[in-house]
Amino acid sequence: MLTHTLGAVGAALSMSLSWPQVYKSCIQRRTTGLSATASALGAAMPLGWITYGTLSGQRIQIVTNVVTGAAGLAILVALLATQPALRNPRALRLSATAFGAVLTTVALSGLAAALPGVRAGQVAPMLGLALAAVSVLSNIPQPLALLRDRTQDLSGLSPLRWRMGAGACASWLVYGLGTAQPAVWASAAAGLTAAVIVCAVLHLRREPTPEFATPRWRDGITTRTLAMTGI
Template identity: 60%
Template sequence: MLLHVFGTLGAALSMSIAWPQVYRSCVRRRTSGLSATACMLGVAMPLGWVTYGLLIGDPFQVVTNVVSSSTGAAILLALLITQPHLRTRKALLTSAGTAAGVLAAVMIIAALAALPQVSGPAAAATLGSVLACVSFVSAIPQPLALLRDRNQDLSGLSPLRWRLAAAACASWLLYGVGAGQPAVWASALVGLTSALIVNGVLIARAPRRAKAPSAAPVTWRHEVVTRNLATAGV
């Protein structure tokens, strides 16, 4: 029962994660601070987990990651539209390399699963291992981009998106441990670490509101002078 709760919570949070960022990037057209490599992987990795879910028959994985890949594609498109320098051939080769590798691995393993001598769960175990390993790589670009440039404009990053990401990864971590799916909990652990780092940076660099200047205190001498003047009728 508890396992089902964690799975449902993880799925609900995962499907909600990207919407604050979609609003900020697609509606308000603010993408400063986003990592192109992380956005590319934000499309490729969910597609890999959709395939993983289909191979083991896990509806939580399938439904969640179909939504995640769709929102990830919207954010990536907004990033490429608002920042033309990321559309150059050199920039695309740099940002899309890892994502292309993930998609290639997913296609190869899915093709192997179609063979009669390879079962779905066996192919899923291999794919899960690949995705868990890649999750270590995919979790690096966004925090690294923030840590390397301390003067970077972070207005394009949605704090709510990363808070939801931390909560979702924590839920998937518990679900993966309870369901006996090492690939799920290992990937969730890496994602949780990444989300906590980004949240820490956003909190540390949040603009501080200036306090309103307080009125100067009235001294005892000033009160006496004022009282004397009032008594004299001035």
């Protein structure tokens, strides 16, 4: 019962976690700090998990990843629209290769499942392991980009998205262990590690709040007024 509850929690968080970043990227048009490769994989990986859920008969995977895939695609489009430098062929090569690799894996799995005498349940574990391996790799670009360039503008990253991501991955980790699905818990472990690193970086590099932004009262006068009068 607890395992399935954690699966539901993980699904709810997974479906919600990308929308703070969608708001920041698509509405506010702030995308600085986002990794193009990580964003491309964020749009492609849900397609893999939808296929995995279809082959294994897990509706929770299908529903969750339809929502996360739509959010990931919106973020990727916003990133490419707001940063023209990422649209040149040389810059697109790595992200396009990563996106294409996932789609190729999905296509091959679908073809294998369609072969005579092959059951979908036989293909699902192999696809899951492939997706778990890609998940480990897909969780490297964003933390690596933040750690390599310690002076870059991080205003385009949503801290809430990564905090929710840590919670979602922790839930999926326990769910995967409880249901004996190596693909799920391995992928979740990689995601949790990446989310914790990004959260730590965003916390350590957050800009200090100016004193005048939160006035304090003393004898009916704000400290801002005291500073302006030289008191």
